[in-house]
Amino acid sequence: SAVISQKPSRDICQRGTSLTIQCQVDSQVTMMFWYRQQPGQSLTLIATANQGSEATYESGFVIDKFPISRPNLTFSTLTVSNMSPEDSSIYLCSVLTLASGELFFGEGSRLTVL
Amino acid sequence: RKEVEQDPGPFNVPEGATVAFNCTYSNSASQSFFWYRQDCRKEPKLLMSVYSSGNEDGRFTAQLNRASQYISLLIRDSKLSDSATYLCVVSVYNNNDMRFGAGTRLTVKP
Numbered sequence: 001s002a003v004i005s006q007k008p009s010r011d012i013c014q015r016g017t018s019l020t021i022q023c024q025v026d027s028q029v030t031m032m033f034w035y036r037q038q039p040g041q042s043l044t045l046i047a048t049a050n051q052g053s054e055a056t057y058e059s060g061f062v063i064d065k066f067p068i069s070r071p072n073l074t075f076s077t078l079t080v081s082n083m084s085p086e087d088s089s090i091y092l093c094s095v096l097t098l099a100s101g102e103l104f105f106g107e108g109s110r111l112t113v114l
Numbered sequence: 115r116k117e118v119e120q121d122p123g124p125f126n127v128p129e130g131a132t133v134a135f136n137c138t139y140s141n142s143a144s145q146s147f148f149w150y151r152q153d154c155r156k157e158p159k160l161l162m163s164v165y166s167s168g169n170e171d172g173r174f175t176a177q178l179n180r181a182s183q184y185i186s187l188l189i190r191d192s193k194l195s196d197s198a199t200y201l202c203v204v205s206v207y208n209n210n211d212m213r214f215g216a217g218t219r220l221t222v223k224p
Contacts, residue, residue, distance in 0.1 A: 031210060042201060042216040043158065092157060101146060101209045105157035 002027055002095050006106035013083055013113050020079045021109045023093030028073035031096035037108070038089045049076040083113045115140050120202050120215035128223055131192045135218045137185045137202030146205040147178055149187050151198045152217065158201055192222045
C-alpha cells in the first residue's frame with residue numbers, strides 16, 4: 001500500500017490567480033498521476049507525472065494551464081494556472097503499485113474559484 | 115461515446131437485497147478492469163479487480179464479458195455500510211491509463 005499526503009486539502013481562490021498542490025508519498029513509486037473530479041462527475045486523468053522530465057498530458061489538458069513537477073520518486077506538484085470558476089474541482093494525486101496494479105489516491109484538494 | 119459508461123443510479127435498496135451494476139467500455143483492446151468504491155467526500159479505493167473468469171470476494175462478485183465489452187458487479191446481502199458510489203475502471207496499457215466511469219450511487223436503507 002501507499003500513504004499519500006496532499007496539501008492544501010481545500011482552498012478558495014480568486015479568478016486569475018494560480019494555486020500549487022503538493023503530493024507526498026511515503027515510499028518510492030514509479031507511476032504518479034493527477035486526476036480531476038468535478039462536482040457530481042467521475043475522475044478524469046489530467047497527466048502522468050514523470051520523474052525528472054515533462055509530464056505526459058491527456059487530451060484536453062496542457063502544460064501551460066496545469067504545469068506539473070516531479071523532482072523525485074516521492075513528490076509531485078500540480079499547479080492550476082490563471083484559474084477560472086470552471087477550474088473549481090477536486091484534484092487528486094494517485095500512485096500505482098506495480099505489484100498489484102492498484103491505484104492509491106490522496107484525500108484530494110478541493111478548489112473553489114470565485 | 116464515453117470510454118466507460120455506467121448507469122448513474124441512484125439505486126436505493128433495503129438491507130439484505132441483492133443489487134447488480136453494469137458497466138460498458140468502448141475500447142476493445144482494454145486489458146485490465148476494476149471496481150473502485152468512493153464514499154461521500156472521500157477518495158476512491160479499490161474494491162476488487164475483475165478477472166476474465168469472474169471472481170468473488172465475500173458478498174461481491176465481478177464478471178467480465180469481453181465479447182460484449184461489459185463488466186458487472188453483484189452485491190449480495192446488502193449492508194448499510196455498502197452505501198457508496200461504485201466506479202468502473204478500465205485500462206488499456208499496463209494500468210498507466212485508468213479510465214473511470216461516472217459511478218453508480220448505491221444507498222442501502224434499513
